[in-house]
Amino acid sequence: MKNPLTERVEGQLSHRGERQLIQDISAWLGPCSIPAPYGIGDDAAVVDNSDVTQVIAKDSLVLNKHFDSQTNPAQVGAKLLKRNLSDFAAMGASPGYALVAAFLPKSTTVDWLRGFYTGLRDCCMQYHVKIIGGDLSSTFEDLAFSLTLIGSGNEKLLTRKSANPGDTLWVTGSLGGSIQGKHLDFTPRLEEGQWLSNTGHITSAIDLSDGLATDLKNLCPEGCIIELDTDSIPLSDACQSMAKNSDRNAIDHALTDGEDYELLFTLKKSFNSQEFSAKWEANLKTNLTCIGKLDIMRDNSMNPIRYFGSSKNFSGQGYEHY
Amino acid sequence: MKNPLTERVEGQLSHRGERQLIQDISAWLGPCSIPAPYGIGDDAAVVDNSDVTQVIAKDSLVLNKHFDSQTNPAQVGAKLLKRNLSDFAAMGASPGYALVAAFLPKSTTVDWLRGFYTGLRDCCMQYHVKIIGGDLSSTFEDLAFSLTLIGSGNEKLLTRKSANPGDTLWVTGSLGGSIQGKHLDFTPRLEEGQWLSNTGHITSAIDLSDGLATDLKNLCPEGCIIELDTDSIPLSDACQSMAKNSDRNAIDHALTDGEDYELLFTLKKSFNSQEFSAKWEANLKTNLTCIGKLDIMRDNSMNPIRYFGSSKNFSGQGYEHY
Numbered sequence: 001m002k003n004p005l006t007e008r009v010e011g012q013l014s015h016r017g018e019r020q021l022i023q024d025i026s027a028w029l030g031p032c033s034i035p036a037p038y039g040i041g042d043d044a045a046v047v048d049n050s051d052v053t054q055v056i057a058k059d060s061l062v063l064n065k066h067f068d069s070q071t072n073p074a075q076v077g078a079k080l081l082k083r084n085l086s087d088f089a090a091m092g093a094s095p096g097y098a099l100v101a102a103f104l105p106k107s108t109t110v111d112w113l114r115g116f117y118t119g120l121r122d123c124c125m126q127y128h129v130k131i132i133g134g135d136l137s138s139t140f141e142d143l144a145f146s147l148t149l150i151g152s153g154n155e156k157l158l159t160r161k162s163a164n165p166g167d168t169l170w171v172t173g174s175l176g177g178s179i180q181g182k183h184l185d186f187t188p189r190l191e192e193g194q195w196l197s198n199t200g201h202i203t204s205a206i207d208l209s210d211g212l213a214t215d216l217k218n219l220c221p222e223g224c225i226i227e228l229d230t231d232s233i234p235l236s237d238a239c240q241s242m243a244k245n246s247d248r249n250a251i252d253h254a255l256t257d258g259e260d261y262e263l264l265f266t267l268k269k270s271f272n273s274q275e276f277s278a279k280w281e282a283n284l285k286t287n288l289t290c291i292g293k294l295d296i297m298r299d300n301s302m303n304p305i306r307y308f309g310s311s312k313n314f315s316g317q318g319y320e321h322y
Numbered sequence: 323m324k325n326p327l328t329e330r331v332e333g334q335l336s337h338r339g340e341r342q343l344i345q346d347i348s349a350w351l352g353p354c355s356i357p358a359p360y361g362i363g364d365d366a367a368v369v370d371n372s373d374v375t376q377v378i379a380k381d382s383l384v385l386n387k388h389f390d391s392q393t394n395p396a397q398v399g400a401k402l403l404k405r406n407l408s409d410f411a412a413m414g415a416s417p418g419y420a421l422v423a424a425f426l427p428k429s430t431t432v433d434w435l436r437g438f439y440t441g442l443r444d445c446c447m448q449y450h451v452k453i454i455g456g457d458l459s460s461t462f463e464d465l466a467f468s469l470t471l472i473g474s475g476n477e478k479l480l481t482r483k484s485a486n487p488g489d490t491l492w493v494t495g496s497l498g499g500s501i502q503g504k505h506l507d508f509t510p511r512l513e514e515g516q517w518l519s520n521t522g523h524i525t526s527a528i529d530l531s532d533g534l535a536t537d538l539k540n541l542c543p544e545g546c547i548i549e550l551d552t553d554s555i556p557l558s559d560a561c562q563s564m565a566k567n568s569d570r571n572a573i574d575h576a577l578t579d580g581e582d583y584e585l586l587f588t589l590k591k592s593f594n595s596q597e598f599s600a601k602w603e604a605n606l607k608t609n610l611t612c613i614g615k616l617d618i619m620r621d622n623s624m625n626p627i628r629y630f631g632s633s634k635n636f637s638g639q640g641y642e643h644y
Contacts, residue, residue: 019539042482043409043529044379046475057366058421058470060459087365099380101468103425137382141463146423148380148470153368160364207365217341 005069005143006107013113014106018136024110025134028117032124033131045132047097052152055093059083063143067184073112074119075184076145081123083209084149085188086261090207092197093153095127095190100134101146108143116145127190156197158205158265161221166269167203169226169292173262175212176239176254183259192263192286201276205265213255213305213317215264220294220304228292230255231309251311266294327391327465328429335435336428340458346432347456350439354446355453367454369419374474377415381405385465389506395434396441397506398467403445405531406471407510408583412529414519415475417449417512422456423468430465438467449512478519480527480587483543488591489525491548491614495584497534498561498576505581514585514608523598527587535577535627535639537586542616542626550614552577553631573633588616 006012013021026033026040033039038046061067061083067076081098088095100120104113124131129149172189189207196202206219212233220226235250239257243250267276273290280288297304307314328334335343348355348362355361360368383389383405389398403420410417422442426435446453451471494511511529518524528541534555542548557572561579565572589598595612602610619626629636 043412044377044415044471046413046479047376047378054369055366056369056419056421056455056470056472058423058455058457060423060425060457062425062459062461064462065460090365091368093366097378099378099470101380101382101423103382103384103464103466103468133378133380135380135382135468137384137466137468138387139384139464139466140386142425142461142466144425144459144461144464144466146425146457146459146468148378148421149366150378150472157368 003069004109005112006109008109011109011111012106013104013108013110016110021136024114025117028114029121029131032121032129039130039132040134045099047132053154053157055088055091055151055153055157057084057087057149058146059087060144060146071184073115074122077116077120078123079184080145080147081120081127081129082186082188084147085127085190086207086209088149088151089189089193090158090205090263091153092156092158092193093151094194095129095149095151097130097132097150098124099132099148101137102134103137103139103142103144105139105141105143154197156200158193158197158202160204160206160219163204163219163221163224163266163294164269165224165294165296167266167294168269168273168290169228169266169294170288170290171234171262171264172286172288174234174236174287175208175260175262176250176257177236177242178238178257178259180238180242182238186261188261189263189286192284195283196265201268201271203266203268205263208260208262208264209258211256211258212264216305219264223297224294225297225302225304225306226292226294227306227308229309230307230311230314232289232291234287234289252314252316255314256316325391327434328431330431333431333433334428335426335430335432338432343458346436347439350436351443351453354443354451361452361454362456367421369454375476375479377410377413377473377475377479379406379409379471380468381409382466382468393506395437396444399438399441400445401506402467402469403442403449403451404508404510406469407449407512408529408531410471410473411511411515412480412527412585413475414478414480414515415473416516417451417471417473419452419454419472420446421454421470423459424456425459425461425464425466427461427463427465476519478522480515480519480524482526482528482541485526485541485543485546485588485616486591487546487616487618489588489616490591490595490612491550491588491616492610492612493556493584493586494608494610496556496558496609497530497582497584498572498579499558499564500560500579500581502560502564504560508583510583511585511608514606517605518587523590523593525588525590527585530582530584530586531580533578533580534586538627541586545619546616547619547624547626547628548614548616549628549630551631552629552633552636554611554613556609556611574636574638577636578638
């Protein structure tokens with residue numbers, strides 16, 4: 001099969017030179033790249049500060065982990081930004097500026113890279129993000145990117161591990177089977193995250209990137225347990241179709257498949273669930289489901305995540321990077 | 323030869339798990355890592371802003387490009403930060419916070435990684451930098467790091483390409499032969515950069531990372547030429563010893579060897595050179611040399627860099643990443 005990443009030796013980076021490549025990238029990024037010293041072209045980028053609280057995320061992509069050589073490079077560029085936007089959504093923050101580090105084998109083609117940066121540009125335009133800098137490094141085998149996203153939040157920023165016993169647990173959208181396409185073609189829940197932050201009723205939040213079973217642990221504070229009703233987990237169509245062709249059921253997929261990019265959050269126990277659902281539906285189109293609640297951990301030897309419903313004996317875990 | 327990066331299979335990352343690894347890294351970083359949401363542990367990091375101008379740099383390291391498997395991992399960690407500090411020096415900026423992305427093959431050992439992060443920590447302590455976040459990704463072959471450094475500057479920030487005809491050209495320290503050791507064991511010229519910025523007499527600056535011959539081009543503004551006296555270039559001892567064992571002379575090494583991490587800058591033509599040298603010596607210990615000046619480009623077909631002195635026919639170039 002043709003490999004768009006390296007096909008045509010004369011189109012590879014080794015024939016281009018770094019200075020030319022940086023000029024290419026500035027041109028590909030077009031209006032979402034701004035001139036030095038506020039953008040690409042100097043030793044560092046400069047941002048004129050206002051007096052808001054700043055939020056900074058850093059997330060990466062690696063070939064054959066998060067995309068493959070047949071993936072449309074424009075979708076790879078967009079995914080790099082959207083993974084970081086999903087982190088911003090989980091804090092209720094607003095994006096502003098980005099820096100991109102590219103690690104590229106010399107065999108990478110300029111065509112592929114143009115596709116990547118123009119895809120990144122289009123996604124930046126959509127979310128009003130400016131690219132202010134970055135870095136190019138040559139590698140031997142692996143092709144990877146790291147993006148740093150800088151933006152702002154208000155005093156009601158959503159954090160992890162700040163829920164309390166009695167709070168209810170909620171998830172946006174539907175889960176599982178992301179590998180069938182959603183891992184590239186997803187909408188970061190920025191609008192939802194900012195709305196949640198502004199209600200003042202949300203006690204904690206996280207975005208689902210490593211699978212519900214793993215990310216639940218990252219949300220659960222010390223001294224708490226999470227009681228999860230596995231039958232209430234919203235299952236995606238992809239998840240149900242995958243379950244038909246695998247030895248795992250749909251709930252298992254929804255608990256362990258990574259890259260959902262949905263929000264998982266907790267609502268103050270004092271706030272009525274039905275009232276909250278109605279308020280959500282009046283403001284947002286995305287599906288919302290209550291899937292459990294938090295309780296006090298009464299015995300330190302207890303597993304902090306307790307499963308109820310038809311998958312109550314679930315003992316798997318989400319994606320492990322190592 | 324033993325490979326400290328992968329030696330002992332049972333010490334490799336694949337036996338550790340990501341959550342444990344993130345806890346390890348927080349512990350290794352010790353006091354230079356601060357708790358979430360201001361540091362490691364949430365979807366993004368939060369910085370409370372003051373009303374100064376913000377400066378952001380992003381620079382990377384790749385195994386077998388910038389260090390090898392025999393390099394002390396603590397020196398690798400320090401080098402990652404110092405490369406970025408050198409960019410800050412070139413703008414006269416002050417560092418504050420950093421985020422680190424690590425791209426690691428599963429065969430990397432926890433021992434090596436501990437050495438890396440504790441070396442990074444010690445360097446952070448020295449320069450008063452806090453680590454506020456990062457990202458871990460697994461790769462197949464390459465081991466690489468990308469660091470984003472965030473800090474502040476004042477209204478006199480030094481930039482590239484802002485010099486004028488008649489300005490004099492200066493360089494700190496001595497050049498060439500960095501591969502013999504200085505590329506790991508260097509002092510970023512932060513103090514010098516901040517002092518230069520505060521004088522108000524510096525019209526442009528850059529740090530030397532790709533070799534004088536290449537970085538000169540990055541400093542030279544449109545419509546200008548740089549006249550360089552090759553006999554005045556300060557040659558390092560390493561550069562002179564390398565020239566004895568290579569087919570290139572010492573000046574050639576000083577012009578093309580990368581990773582000097584010295585400052586190259588221009589002084590306003592109205593400011594007397596001898597007076598400036600005296601002022602520098604009264605305030606700073608680092609060696610300083612005037613190596614040339616800028617002039618108007620009278621003919622567009624001219625090479626913007628003109629060499630004088632014994633290497634006047636020099637036609638090489640510095641390090642090319644691609």
